[in-house]
Amino acid sequence: MKTFVIPVLLAFLGTAVPFAQVQGPNKESTETVGKPRRKEGQPPSAAEEEQPKIPSKYNRKEKETLPEGPSFRSDANTVDVEVAVMDNKGNFIPNIPRGNFRVLEDGVPQTITSFGLGEAPMTVCLVIEFSNLYQQYWTETWYQTLTAAYGFLETLKPEDFVAVVAYDLRPEILSDFSADKRKAYEAMQRLRIAGFSESNLYDALVDTADRMTDIEGRKAIVLISTGVDTFSKLTFDKTRKALQNAAVPIYAIGMMQAMREYYDARGAMGPIARLDFLQADNQMRTFAKETGGQVYLPRFYGEFPSIFQSISQALRNQYSLAYKPSNTARDGKYRKIKVELVNPATGEPLRIVDQKGKPMKYTIVAKPGYTAPREVE
Numbered sequence: 001m002k003t004f005v006i007p008v009l010l011a012f013l014g015t016a017v018p019f020a021q022v023q024g025p026n027k028e029s030t031e032t033v034g035k036p037r038r039k040e041g042q043p044p045s046a047a048e049e050e051q052p053k054i055p056s057k058y059n060r061k062e063k064e065t066l067p068e069g070p071s072f073r074s075d076a077n078t079v080d081v082e083v084a085v086m087d088n089k090g091n092f093i094p095n096i097p098r099g100n101f102r103v104l105e106d107g108v109p110q111t112i113t114s115f116g117l118g119e120a121p122m123t124v125c126l127v128i129e130f131s132n133l134y135q136q137y138w139t140e141t142w143y144q145t146l147t148a149a150y151g152f153l154e155t156l157k158p159e160d161f162v163a164v165v166a167y168d169l170r171p172e173i174l175s176d177f178s179a180d181k182r183k184a185y186e187a188m189q190r191l192r193i194a195g196f197s198e199s200n201l202y203d204a205l206v207d208t209a210d211r212m213t214d215i216e217g218r219k220a221i222v223l224i225s226t227g228v229d230t231f232s233k234l235t236f237d238k239t240r241k242a243l244q245n246a247a248v249p250i251y252a253i254g255m256m257q258a259m260r261e262y263y264d265a266r267g268a269m270g271p272i273a274r275l276d277f278l279q280a281d282n283q284m285r286t287f288a289k290e291t292g293g294q295v296y297l298p299r300f301y302g303e304f305p306s307i308f309q310s311i312s313q314a315l316r317n318q319y320s321l322a323y324k325p326s327n328t329a330r331d332g333k334y335r336k337i338k339v340e341l342v343n344p345a346t347g348e349p350l351r352i353v354d355q356k357g358k359p360m361k362y363t364i365v366a367k368p369g370y371t372a373p374r375e376v377e
Helices: 140-154 181-188 201-212 236-246 257-265 271-291 301-316
Strands: 021-023 079-087 101-105 108-110 112-119 122-129 161-167 171-178 218-225 250-254 294-296 317-323 334-341 351-353 362-366 369-371
Touching (some): 079 101, 079 301, 079 334, 101 112, 122 171, 140 181, 140 301, 161 181, 171 181, 236 271, 250 301, 301 317, 334 362
Parallel strands (some): 122 161, 122 218
Antiparallel strands (some): 101 108, 101 334, 112 317, 334 369
């Protein structure tokens, strides 16, 4: 196969937030949206310095801590949900008042008991498909995979924690969670010759999400993959349920998009291969949507910087909501959550305009549900 040269990635875009105006009733003077963001060089507050421990599932040789931040959790009394509101360019929209948020649980409106806007470090596991199925050494897909992985690592801040997992027949932890990015770069050096031609996506995602379940704070899986699963022990339905229960957002970046279009337009891709790739894209969309993440299907290398910016803004800047569910049954059932932005005076969807007064399209990224606790007999 013809080889290609890796294009130089564009410099990572800043995290400037767009100016937005919320049309609706004026916010009361006593309304608190959230604490101001800490400026560059300013020392962290006492609350930011408190750090929970990383779970022992990773068998760490040296104990390290993670920055504390709001997390999704549920118990008998409280459900915490982190929400990101993004415009159509992937920028986080700040300064939306508490009264404009509405939370529905199984279609029933809930009373929001706490509300805040925060910015915090993130804990990310980079899960990379690396098999002989598509990532053969010196091929275009191999280049694209490494370009996306290295490019994302470049966007991390010193206080962020990252781990690197590669999978083919089985997932392998190449580097454990650490704020030392050198460990991640050293792990990437091992991505040269793939060992197997299998690509067991389901098993890798569930294994990683299970390991991250007990980690507190802003956490996510960044998946760099074709989305194809060849021989996983888990089925698609079991994978969906496991990922929903793990409550770890998945941000998926689909590989081979331009190459697939190239071969398909020239009749070089058969109907079976075409269906396999369409199914792969749909699988990543499902995993991202049902875990509160997002999916990206880039066709050009120049799209990577904006993708990294979108992921960073969605994870670092979030509205933290909490409510006490009206359904107090401890039945262990899955309950759907829907977060909406509304005009409290009319109940209609909230209209947000830009600096020029033009309506802005926006996306609400939030966990779609949780599993209620079960009464122990």
